[in-house]
Amino acid sequence: MSKPAHLQLVANGTSPCSECRLRAKCLPDHFDDALASSISDAVRAHPPAARGTWLFRQGEPMTAYYFLRSGSAKSVLTADDGHESVMSFLLPTDLIGAASLEQATYQDSVITLERSSVCEVPARALDAIVGKDESVRHLLLSKVVHSINAERHARVRLEHLGADARMADFILEMSARLQDIGRHPDEILLAMSRYDIASYLGLASETVSRALTRFGEAGLVSVQQKQLTIVDRDGLLRLARGESAGD
Amino acid sequence: MSKPAHLQLVANGTSPCSECRLRAKCLPDHFDDALASSISDAVRAHPPAARGTWLFRQGEPMTAYYFLRSGSAKSVLTADDGHESVMSFLLPTDLIGAASLEQATYQDSVITLERSSVCEVPARALDAIVGKDESVRHLLLSKVVHSINAERHARVRLEHLGADARMADFILEMSARLQDIGRHPDEILLAMSRYDIASYLGLASETVSRALTRFGEAGLVSVQQKQLTIVDRDGLLRLARGESAGD
DNA sequence: CGGTAATTTGACGCTAGTCAATTCATGTGG
DNA sequence: CCACATGAATTGACTAGCGTCAAATTACCG
Numbered sequence: 001m002s003k004p005a006h007l008q009l010v011a012n013g014t015s016p017c018s019e020c021r022l023r024a025k026c027l028p029d030h031f032d033d034a035l036a037s038s039i040s041d042a043v044r045a046h047p048p049a050a051r052g053t054w055l056f057r058q059g060e061p062m063t064a065y066y067f068l069r070s071g072s073a074k075s076v077l078t079a080d081d082g083h084e085s086v087m088s089f090l091l092p093t094d095l096i097g098a099a100s101l102e103q104a105t106y107q108d109s110v111i112t113l114e115r116s117s118v119c120e121v122p123a124r125a126l127d128a129i130v131g132k133d134e135s136v137r138h139l140l141l142s143k144v145v146h147s148i149n150a151e152r153h154a155r156v157r158l159e160h161l162g163a164d165a166r167m168a169d170f171i172l173e174m175s176a177r178l179q180d181i182g183r184h185p186d187e188i189l190l191a192m193s194r195y196d197i198a199s200y201l202g203l204a205s206e207t208v209s210r211a212l213t214r215f216g217e218a219g220l221v222s223v224q225q226k227q228l229t230i231v232d233r234d235g236l237l238r239l240a241r242g243e244s245a246g247d
Numbered sequence: 248m249s250k251p252a253h254l255q256l257v258a259n260g261t262s263p264c265s266e267c268r269l270r271a272k273c274l275p276d277h278f279d280d281a282l283a284s285s286i287s288d289a290v291r292a293h294p295p296a297a298r299g300t301w302l303f304r305q306g307e308p309m310t311a312y313y314f315l316r317s318g319s320a321k322s323v324l325t326a327d328d329g330h331e332s333v334m335s336f337l338l339p340t341d342l343i344g345a346a347s348l349e350q351a352t353y354q355d356s357v358i359t360l361e362r363s364s365v366c367e368v369p370a371r372a373l374d375a376i377v378g379k380d381e382s383v384r385h386l387l388l389s390k391v392v393h394s395i396n397a398e399r400h401a402r403v404r405l406e407h408l409g410a411d412a413r414m415a416d417f418i419l420e421m422s423a424r425l426q427d428i429g430r431h432p433d434e435i436l437l438a439m440s441r442y443d444i445a446s447y448l449g450l451a452s453e454t455v456s457r458a459l460t461r462f463g464e465a466g467l468v469s470v471q472q473k474q475l476t477i478v479d480r481d482g483l484l485r486l487a488r489g490e491s492a493g494d
Numbered sequence: 495c496g497g498t499a500a501t502t503t504g505a506c507g508c509t510a511g512t513c514a515a516t517t518c519a520t521g522t523g524g
Numbered sequence: 525c526c527a528c529a530t531g532a533a534t535t536g537a538c539t540a541g542c543g544t545c546a547a548a549t550t551a552c553c554g
Contacts, residue, residue: 102385142348148394151402155402158406159405193532202402213535410542451542453542453544
């Protein structure tokens with residue numbers, strides 16, 4: 001994260017979705033010719049960008065949305081007083097910029113957490129497709145609504161759970177999302193810093209550190225730097241439900 | 248709130264929007280004939296419902312959205328373990344059910360906090376209008392996105408603010424929303440219980456009570472049961488920014 | 495006017511934040 | 525390729541804010 005740089009707009013990609021392994025998560029089932037041609041006009045695949053690359057920054061004019069194709073990123077909200085909060089971690093197939101739809105400027109900043117590639121969809125092009133294709137419209141809406149419910153989950157987690165429970169819930173959340181995109185649900189690469197996790201969960205980074213250490217000692221997970229492996233999923237589940245380790 | 252009852256579907260309303268004082272907040276500027284007729288087919292105004300009436304409950308099949316026309320309501324999320332969290336307070340012109348768009352069942356429960364009336368929009372009718380009218384589509388999307396950003400604000404409030412600051416922020420939030428619908432920004436009717444406020448802010452109800460008492464003593468507000476009057480707006484603002492009372 | 499629920503107020507304890515010091519990765523340049 | 529520098533992560537000690545429990549008071553509705 002030493003050299004933040006803006007995303008280079010190297011538009012060397014061509015109609016990218018037709019061959020994409022993850023297409024089913026981004027587009028409707030029926031990938032007919034009409035849709036395919038709309039898409040290839042609209043979507044621009046980018047070459048991989050280095051860790052620490054900004055896709056956009058809060059306050060900039062809103063020009064495009066993105067879908068993450070590989071790697072990972074985080075979304076950061078900067079409050080009036082300068083405080084920064086990590087609002088979400090982004091994995092492949094996630095819609096990036098949902099909170100900025102219909103807005104003149106971006107409502108948050110997004111930065112890659114590792115070498116990552118994205119598919120860019122200019123705002124205008126998205127609007128055109130959504131106006132034409134009903135199933136794309138439903139898919140977009142359901143992605144947006146999904147992010148409402150993700151925010152709500154995050155909020156309820158803050159309201160009701162203690163530090164350990166939040167941490168366990170976070171691990172299970174990441175696991176479920178990895179599984180959803182066809183990755184192994186027990187092998188989690190924590191590409192973000194402890195500080196980022198802490199901000200996401202409303203904790204101090206020391207508390208995250210302590211929780212991970214304790215989880216390791218209790219045989220719930222095994223942690224080696226950024227690589228976390230789930231060992232006792234049921235144990236994590238119990239913790240996330242707010243039951244103390246022993247019950 | 249003693250006798251919860253489901254909303255009576257007395258469809259005695261007719262094309263309600265054409266005469267509605269708050270139309271500008273629910274519909275696009277140009278209210279042409281085509282749109283007007285779509286609307287009158289779709290929107291059904293209900294007679295006022297008593298306090299404690301459920302509009303819908305989490306898990307029920309999703310059939311319709313609502314716009315609040317008068318009164319107020321709260322949205323409640325029930326977690327797997329039975330815990331209930333107040334997710335939002337609803338005021339006139341608010342879209343009710345945004346989190347349930349494109350879902351088979353309602354994602355939360357909504358109950359009136361006082362005698363209130365609503366405009367019902369069947370899911371199918373909304374979809375039809377959104378498919379036809381571009382400006383309605385943009386308005387709907389911006390309402391949905393607005394609720395993402397409201398959730399985010401609520402979450403950042405939990406993460407960064409102490410009890411007093413949350414409370415002050417809540418009062419200012421309600422004030423701004425009242426002003427937005429043309430009501431006096433200093434006269435706030437707290438139709439919800441202290442317990443509801445506490446749940447919304449992630450606090451204990453005792454903490455809410457104490458904060459209100461202290462605010463009254465400090466001359467920031469004047470409280471008489473459910474009627475709250477803002478006395479020192481700047482003082483509240485400073486508190487909400489996290490500055491202690493004296494700075 | 496009485497009964498019930500909501501609210502207020504007080505006392506106490508625990509959780510997690512803060513401060514501080516140490517160890518450990520990471521990647522950079524000689 | 526290794527030594528070093530920088531920032532991240534870990535660990536420990538201390539403290540404060542807020543939740544919990546309990547009791548008293550007040551509002552509200554029949």
